Amino acid sequence: MTCDAAFVYSNEFLDYHFHSDHPFNQKRVLLTKDLLEKTNLLSADHIIKPRKAAEDELALIHDRAYINAVKKAGTENLTENESMEYGIGTEDTPVFPNMHEASTYLVGGTLSAVDSVLQGKAAHALNLGGGLHHGFKRKASGFCIYNDGAIAIKYIREKYDLKVLYVDTDAHHGDGVQWAFYDDPNVCTLSIHETGRYLFPGTGHINERGIKEGHGFSFNLPIDAFTEDESFIHVYETAFRQIADYFRPDVILTQNGADAHAYDPLTHLCATTETFERIPLLAHNLAHQYCNGRWIALGGGGYDMWRVVPRAWAQIWSVMKTGEVQKGALSNEWQYQWETQSPVQLPHAWYDDKKIVPNIPRKAEITEKNAKVLESALKYAKNKQVHP
Numbered sequence: 478m479t480c481d482a483a484f485v486y487s488n489e490f491l492d493y494h495f496h497s498d499h500p501f502n503q504k505r506v507l508l509t510k511d512l513l514e515k516t517n518l519l520s521a522d523h524i525i526k527p528r529k530a531a532e533d534e535l536a537l538i539h540d541r542a543y544i545n546a547v548k549k550a551g552t553e554n555l556t557e558n559e560s561m562e563y564g565i566g567t568e569d570t571p572v573f574p575n576m577h578e579a580s581t582y583l584v585g586g587t588l589s590a591v592d593s594v595l596q597g598k599a600a601h602a603l604n605l606g607g608g609l610h611h612g613f614k615r616k617a618s619g620f621c622i623y624n625d626g627a628i629a630i631k632y633i634r635e636k637y638d639l640k641v642l643y644v645d646t647d648a649h650h651g652d653g654v655q656w657a658f659y660d661d662p663n664v665c666t667l668s669i670h671e672t673g674r675y676l677f678p679g680t681g682h683i684n685e686r687g688i689k690e691g692h693g694f695s696f697n698l699p700i701d702a703f704t705e706d707e708s709f710i711h712v713y714e715t716a717f718r719q720i721a722d723y724f725r726p727d728v729i730l731t732q733n734g735a736d737a738h739a740y741d742p743l744t745h746l747c748a749t750t751e752t753f754e755r756i757p758l759l760a761h762n763l764a765h766q767y768c769n770g771r772w773i774a775l776g777g778g779g780y781d782m783w784r785v786v787p788r789a790w791a792q793i794w795s796v797m798k799t800g801e802v803q804k805g806a807l808s809n810e811w812q813y814q815w816e817t818q819s820p821v822q823l824p825h826a827w828y829d830d831k832k833i834v835p836n837i838p839r840k841a842e843i844t845e846k847n848a849k850v851l852e853s854a855l856k857y858a859k860n861k862q863v864h865p
């Protein structure tokens with residue numbers, strides 16, 4: 478199956494840069510784009526440039542006072558009170574020059590992706606510069622300033638009046654997006670993440686199910702540290718299928734953080750590339766099954782930017798374009814291009830050897846615990862099942 482798909486990119490994405498020792502590095506997007514070009518999957522006619530989001534668009538989710546503080550932080554100093562109040566200038570989310578402008582490109586990129594799909598120019602669209610799911614109404618958090626995913630959903634609701642299913646497979650809870658639509662029955666959020674017991678941001682419990690009209694449209698699957706492919710994939714596929722059937726979305730928006738991988742330095746999950754193949758394959762199938770193909774995918778976390786993120790994210794584009802994942806050897810030219818800059822040995826194949834996962838003695842126990850989490854979270858999707 479070949480589909481029309483749009484890839485959002487411009488070098489302005491690289492201006493979203495805290496400092497050289499910060500784990501969040503948008504060069505990941507360039508590494509992915511280059512891998513795709515050298516694999517002959519991406520060419521200039523697939524690429525659309527991000528627009529700059531307008532301030533009114535940022536204000537779909539964010540307070541004006543917060544937007545003004547972000548603007549001020551990029552050009553002059555915030556007071557200590559402002560810094561505390563708005564979460565800017567913290568260790569996680571430090572100030573950098575022109576942070577407002579750089580952030581508006583990431584948001585605008587996601588809005589460009591949305592428009593290209595919802596105006597029928599492409600069936601699918603990918604903005605790897607976006608997926609900043611921890612941004613709050615009036616607070617920056619966890620490397621995220623403006624929440625492009627939440628802004629895009631609000632934009633879809635207002636401009637296109639469609640029901641949105643948001644699926645977040647980042648290793649951290651998709652808190653900012655969840656809370657933004659916690660009372661909205663037309664937006665269903667599903668987040669699969671490492672349990673918040675020891676990991677930022679600490680939320681994402683099974684019992685966070687939405688409030689008021691939105692009750693029953695927020696799903697959380699907090700899985701155990703050291704979860705491996707088999708259990709992750711089982712939980713993801715079962716939940717996504719059942720929730721899509723229950724909610725019947727018009728459009729699917731996925732956040733594709735790649736930090737659930739065993740190599741990721743910030744989390745404790747143990748997925749390999751197999752998980753990152755299955756994630757876009759199912760999203761693609763369900764988008765065609767329920768949404769006439771309408772699928773927008775975003776980036777997100779992912780802190781092994783050399784060995785993990787380019788392969789994981791390139792597979793999303795491969796699935797969007799061809800319906801299939803790439804197999805076999807990785808482009809030699811890509812390895813040659815980047816090996817001198819990479820502090821670690823670059824992978825030679827698309828697929829990880831399972832030996833990279835350490836031996837986890839508690840594997841059976843973890844798998845069983847995750848299955849219980851799944852059952853308990855989905856009980857709800859069954860009870861309220863909607864038949865068209």
Ligand SMILES: [Zn+2]
Pocket residue numbers: 478479480600601761765770797800
């Ligand atoms: Zn397709």
Ligand SMILES: [Zn+2]
Pocket residue numbers: 647648649734736777778779
């Ligand atoms: Zn993350």
